Amino acid sequence: MVLLIKESEVREIIPLADMKKVIGIMEETFFEHGRCAFQMPAKTYLDFPEHGGDLRIMPSYINKFNMAGTKIVNVHPGNPAKDMPTVMATIMLNDPATGEPVAVMGGTHITRMRTGAAAGLATKLLSRKDSISFGIVGAGGQSSFQTLAVSSVRDISEFRVCDTNDGSVSRLIGELAGFGIVAEKSGLQQAVYSDILTTITPVREPIVKAQWLKDGMHINAMGADAEGKQELETAVLKKAKVVIDEWEQASHAGEINVPFKKGLITRNDIHATLGEIVTGKKAGRTGNEITIFDSTGLSIQDVALAHHVYNVARKTGAGQEFSIFS
Numbered sequence: 001m002v003l004l005i006k007e008s009e010v011r012e013i014i015p016l017a018d019m020k021k022v023i024g025i026m027e028e029t030f031f032e033h034g035r036c037a038f039q040m041p042a043k044t045y046l047d048f049p050e051h052g053g054d055l056r057i058m059p060s061y062i063n064k065f066n067m068a069g070t071k072i073v074n075v076h077p078g079n080p081a082k083d084m085p086t087v088m089a090t091i092m093l094n095d096p097a098t099g100e101p102v103a104v105m106g107g108t109h110i111t112r113m114r115t116g117a118a119a120g121l122a123t124k125l126l127s128r129k130d131s132i133s134f135g136i137v138g139a140g141g142q143s144s145f146q147t148l149a150v151s152s153v154r155d156i157s158e159f160r161v162c163d164t165n166d167g168s169v170s171r172l173i174g175e176l177a178g179f180g181i182v183a184e185k186s187g188l189q190q191a192v193y194s195d196i197l198t199t200i201t202p203v204r205e206p207i208v209k210a211q212w213l214k215d216g217m218h219i220n221a222m223g224a225d226a227e228g229k230q231e232l233e234t235a236v237l238k239k240a241k242v243v244i245d246e247w248e249q250a251s252h253a254g255e256i257n258v259p260f261k262k263g264l265i266t267r268n269d270i271h272a273t274l275g276e277i278v279t280g281k282k283a284g285r286t287g288n289e290i291t292i293f294d295s296t297g298l299s300i301q302d303v304a305l306a307h308h309v310y311n312v313a314r315k316t317g318a319g320q321e322f323s324i325f326s
Contacts, residue, residue, distance in 0.1 A: 005309060005319040007106030013312045014113055014305070016145065017179070020152045022117040022305065023124070027278060029062070029304040030121065033246075034275030037063040038300050042248050045226075052078050054226070060299035061096060062307075069093040069303035071107050075226070077202055085141060087111065091306045101324065103310045107302060110309065112145045114301040118245065118274070119198060119220040120149030122293035125277050125284045126243060127196050127218035132157045135191030137207065137231075138200035138223060139163035139172040146198045146222065147176055147183070160186035160194060199223050199231040210235035216288040221255040222295050232292070234259040240290040241271045249296040256294055 005013075014022060032038055040060040047054045053076030061068040073089035089107030094100065134156045136143055143161070150156060159176065161183050163169045173183045191197070192212040198220040199208060208219075210233050219240070223231045232255055244250040247267065251260050259265045272282035274293065285291055313319045 001321040001323055002101050003103045003310065003313060003319040003321055005103060005105035005313050007108060009313065009318045010106050010109045010309055013309050013316075013318065014109070016113070016148055019113070019116060019120065019145070019148045022113050023120040023149060023152060025304055025308055026114060026117040026121050026301060029300055030275045030278045032062055032064050032275075033298070033300060034273065034277075034279030034281060040246075040299050043253075043299070051080075052076060058299035058302065060303050062300055062303055065304060065307050066096060067093055067303060067307045068096045069299070069306055071111070071299060071302040073107065073111060087141070089302075091302055093303070093306055093310055103306070103313075103319075105306060105309060105319075107306065110302055110305050111297070112142055114305045115142060115222065115295070115297055116145030116149040118295050118297070118301060119146055119222060119293065120153050121278075122220055122243065122274055122295070123150050123196055123218060124153040125274070126291040126293060127154060128216055128285065128288075129154075131195035131218070133160070133194040134158065134196045134198070135160040135162065135186065135194035136198045136200065137162045137188065137191050139165065139168035140200065142200050142222070143172050144175050146200055146220070147172075147181065148179060150196055150198065150220075151181060154196065156196070158194070159183035160191045162186045162188050162191035196220075201231055202229065203231055204228050206230050206233040208232045208236055210239055213239065213290055215290070217290055219290070219292045220295065221292055224253065224255040224257065224294070225296055226253050227257055229253070230258040231255060234264050237265055237269070237292065240292045242269060242292045242294060243272050243274055243277060244270055244294045245274050245296055245298055247273070249298070250294050254294045254296040255292070
């Protein structure tokens with residue numbers, strides 16, 4: 001029997017308020033990544049230029065959890081479907097002993113939670129412990145997850161929100177107020193000049209300039225998730241200690257993809273993967289340097305969190321069983 005877990009049930013099992021718990025799951029996951037105890041073929045893209053979107057197929061297996069899974073996720077920035085988000089996902093988990101599917105679940109909330117939690121983990125490992133200001137550039141659907149993740153690991157007192165859409169800024173400020181976070185609208189340069197910065201935009205021309213950076217700051221570069229996207233000037237990358245989640249994905253579609261393809265940076269310019277930092281193979285922050293986490297989002301993050309959701313659903317009776325093969 002396969003357990004079907006609806007998106008609404010996933011949100012109940014891992015609410016946004018549980019971000020700190022999800023950061024812990026991501027730390028465990030990146031530890032497994034750092035010790036190479038996983039299988040994860042490269043993310044596959046199906047492009048639909050005539051529809052302005054794509055599908056991404058992301059399979060993986062994590063040895064420790066003894067669970068395999070695949071996520072299919074779309075990115076349609078101008079989604080023509082009424083009331084549908086720009087990013088939606090479905091995750092299937094498979095028993096590696098038999099290959100049979102054990103669960104199918106909504107993966108949109110899982111994607112948002114694990115993306116925010118990865119930034120939270122990177123912030124915990126790479127930002128200064130005395131960081132008090134946080135700027136976020138991009139106030140879309142992922143922005144609240146990013147903000148809650150950063151505030152879960154650092155005692156932030158100044159929250160700055162920048163977006164070209166005033167309505168998105170107002171929505172985010174209102175949503176954060178529900179969590180006791182007082183945020184203010186900010187200009188781009190002011191938002192960038194923070195102790196911790198998250199960029200989560202779909203731009204293809206850099207918007208963060210090197211001369212705006214603050215000594216000792218940490219940057220979560222979260223927006224570049226496809227070939228040709230770039231949020232930070234190449235000079236920003238050259239000026240910082242760069243940590244990525246996975247070389248193959250980052251060099252193809254992450255923040256480093258454009259300057260890497262142009263020959264402006266090389267693999268030698270990358271300090272470490274996040275997994276190497278978690279396992280202690282490489283050092284994190286060592287002084288007042290500028291640090292950057294380039295996140296593309298890994299399938300093992302989805303499978304690890306989906307595995308947690310599946311276990312909780314089994315214990316609590318959430319979801320509905322159905323048979324595929326009978």
